[in-house]
Amino acid sequence: MSKLSWFFLVFAILFEVCGTLLMKLSKGLSHFWIDVLMMVAYMVSLGMLSMALKKIDISIAYAIWSGMGIVLIVAIGVLFFKESLSLPKVVFISLIVIGAIGLNVFGEGH
Template sequence: MKWVYLFAAIILEVSGTVFMKLSEGFTKLGFSILMIVFYLASLGVLSLAIKNIDTSVAYAIWSGVGITLISVIGVVFLKESISLMKVVSILLIMAGIIGLKLSGVE
């Protein structure tokens, strides 16, 4: 169940980040409220995950997978630029996450 909590926290955090972009600097109230709700929900669910996963590992996975997902969403849906350096950097983040998982984290 701990990994389900962590995955849910990641999805909620990424959703909050998308709503942050859509809020246009807090000028759109509805998106601003959704951003706050999703971020608070993400932190709440993350706190459930770290009850049974090392905090350093859970946070690294939460932030790393979140960065990767929001980068893909930014390029595909928000028409943000992509470069070789961005792709390599994201791959390095993912390599770190895989390394954490292979290190025996249950």
């Protein structure tokens, strides 16, 4: 797999997280410029994900993209929005991360 594809995947994750954070800040699409930035962030994220899919299996890329996005958004929610972090939330998010790692380590490409 191309290292460039992994670069695209990392940035797809970061832009997806930015889009989700902006969605929270837009308070229900009520702040025009935040809404525009959110849409741009999601478009860039999906564009970068598309580029990553040229060399990375869709099952692997999507598992990592969504799993890491979840982990980062949970961390941002806890740290900046004072959201709760319960044991069930930690356990089930951990299972998502374990699944993404397992797909990457034991996927068909290995």
